Amino acid sequence: MANKDIDAAFKSLGAELKKAMAKLLAAQELMLESQPPEIIVEKVKNGEMLPPSQCFEGWNNLKLRQSLFEAGLLHSIVSFLNKGAHDEEFKLGAEVQSGFYLTIEGGGKGKFEHLSPKIWLYALVQSIAEESSLNTENCDKLCVDIAKDARPFIAQMCDDITRKLFKSNKYYHESLILFFDLIRRLAASSTDAAEVLLGYDDLLDVIVQCLFWRTHRPDIMQELHSRSSLSDLEAIELRARCIIDSFTWCSTKRGFVDEKDGNYDDQSKKFFKAIATTPVVSNTFDPNNDGIFLSNIAELMKTDSFYKLEESDQEFYYDILLRSSHAGYIDKLVISSVIDLFASVRRCDVAVRVVNLAFNLLCKRTGEWIGDKKDKPIVAEDDGRFAVAIDAGMVESLLKMLPKFVGQRQYPALRDTMYNLLDSVHIVVATRKKRSTRAVDSNRGLIEETLLTHERILTGSKDRSILKIVKTILSVDRLDACSQCFKQLEKKDVRRCSRCMIAKYCSRECQVEHWKSGSHKEFCSAAVKNARQIKSDGGTDEDVRLKNAILHIEMRGDEIFKKNSATAVYQAISKGYEILDCIVDIDLRVSPPSIEVMLAEDFLSLDMNKESEMYAVKKMKVDEARAKKCLPFNYMGDEAGMVVLHKEPASAAFPGLVSVFGPSWPKVQETIKKFLEGSDSIAGLAESVPGLMDKLEQFFAKCCLKEDDSKEGMMRVLKEPALPTDEEFLSSFFGDMLIAMKEAESE
DSSP, X not given: OOHHHHHHHHHHHHHHXXXXXXXXXXXXXXXXXXXXXXXXXXXXXXTOOOOHHHHHTTTTOXXXXXXXXXXXXXXXXXXXXXXXHHSSSOOBTTTBOOOSOOOTTOTXXXXXXXXXXXHHHHHHHHHHHOGGGSOGGGHHHHHHHHHHHTHHXXXXXXXXXXXTTOSSGGGHHHHHHHHHHHHHHHHHHOHHHHHHHHTXXXXXXXXXXXXXXXXXXXXXXXXXXXXXXXXXXXXHHHHXXXXXXXXHHHTTTTOEEETTEEOOOHHHHHHHHHHHTOBSSOTTTOTTOOOBHHHHHHHHTTSHHHHTSOHHHHHHHHHHHHHHHHTTOOOHHHHHHHHHHHHHOOSHHHHHHHHHHHHHHHEEEEEEEOSSSSOOEEEEEOXXXXXXXXXXXXXXXXXXXXXXXXXXXXXXXXXXHHHHHHHHHXXXXXXXOHHHHHHHHHTHHHHHHHHHHHHTTOOSTTHHHHHHHHHHHHTGGGOOBOTTXXXXXXXXGOEEOTTTSOXXXXXXXXXXXXXXXXXXXXXXHHHHHHHHHHHHTTOOHHHHHHHHHHHHHHXXXXXXXXXXXXXXXXXXXXXXXXXXXXXXXXXXXXXXXXXEEEEHHHHHHTTOOHHHXXXXXXXXXXXXXXXXXXXXXXXXXXXXXXXXXXXXXXXXXXXXXXXXXXXXXXXXXXXXXXXXXXXXXXXXXXXXXXXXXXXXHHHHHHHTTTTOOSHHHHHXXXXXXXXXXXXXXXXXXXXXXXXXXXXXXXX
């Protein structure tokens, strides 16, 4: 090999060694551990050129990272970002253009880029997220400081028109993803930081508007389409929802008693108001839209794009409306928009959710609870909200919705939810809430027309409960009725008992008769005693009214039951029910009261048990006309059997029982016998009065026939409440046996 070749080889080797040594030295210098934390922090603050490797190769070293935090790294990042926010072009050094578009790995270009703001913003987000790397005692204060100090940077990021922070507008949307991550971390980590952020109107505007770009910002949609960046939009929407979620959840401050049902203090309501009143988009872009956030959610729910969202995303919008409602911030436009949804619902599961949403929007949580443990929170029906909903066509829309989903798996849930909503409508109008009552009167024609149409379609036994409650709503003006004869009264003609002020009468004669019969005398004495006791214990007039209203419901129900026990018995027999398996549902909301016998299991499935009726009384603030009295036969069996001896309808003549009941007569006999034998009182009488049991069996069967020997006549008798007593009939039927029974009873 020639000398010149050797020299060339050594030169080449030397050059390679020199390059290798330079790389080694450079690598040592670039390691994060090689420089004091204060130097790194100062370089960040000044925006000096720092390769990503120097920033992140040692980032997993928690001890080193903690030293950077203690040296003020996060505040330096904020200061650095704010500095860029004040400069129109926002350049870093002489050659690196601004923008948050560079990823840590260099945007997939296969090489590391020099510093981009995104790297430090990423560090900021991760640092807040990982509390293990922070002094947790100072975490809240740190988040508040960042929220305050980063105001210039936040303002520039919220400028979606001029976008002065960026040299190229096309990087704005991708930058929002990481920016929203920062805001979400701050809001989720500190309630106080969230309060600071909610003070920035421009921040709320951009967060809310991002959710409605698809429907209200064609300019941005066109921009995203041109860059094929719709995936960015999905990521932005997701983060915007997460931020709003964080704002509304952190605002509760442990106020939730059962997940989404909670009580909110004044500070919490301020959070909801800030979100609820934020305009969706400037009129500059959509002159026809000036709606606020909550109103536009309801509008969004009507569109096909809403049903294309993931179920969790749909749930977000429902939850925001519910939380805002519970916090007390829902306006008329939101209510009307939700009611309008009834007509557009195409799936039964969605219908259940929408009807339940309407119920929660209209009924406010009071903070009170009923029951000893976790039970239903008491809700107060808001007259103004219900009036808006009724005017928007809620009642007739519910009737139209129901037939669309008959037979579907979730239909029972829809029917029950619908019943609860309509029941609340009735409570509002029954308590004479002026606006709701006027709304019913204004829509009476449409409601009656829809009711007439759907009576032919909804034939199921539980469906009829929906029809019944609607009829009850329409008949609310008839609830003032005489307690004795059930005559319907005009408000000006109502006479009340001067002692209890609860019983109503049409005349002095009815009042005297009601007192003589003992029906009112017993209640009135108890009511006066209640009032004295409550007042002596320091109770209010409202406490007296509530206690006596509940007492009146109990005793009035007993009175109606005793007068119509045979009617109830034979209604059970005619339906083929075992008597002791039945419930007698006496509805005191209508005049005269209606009586229906149903199986206990069906009754309980409607969630209309005795306790829930007391709950309803509290909801409606003691209107005695509303509640039902529900009695099981096996609870009142003895009393029913005794009352039948003295309180039965008159009848002059009876055809043969077998011809009326036909083949079912043996079953009737067996049922009656079981019922009578199950009564201790009647069994005691039977021992004193020979032949009583056989005679009672005949009597039970005959008394239901009245003067009509047909089955249709029998059914008419069963439906008539409060039938009169006929002593002559009892005497003619039982003869001397009646005297013996009375003597035995007196003994």
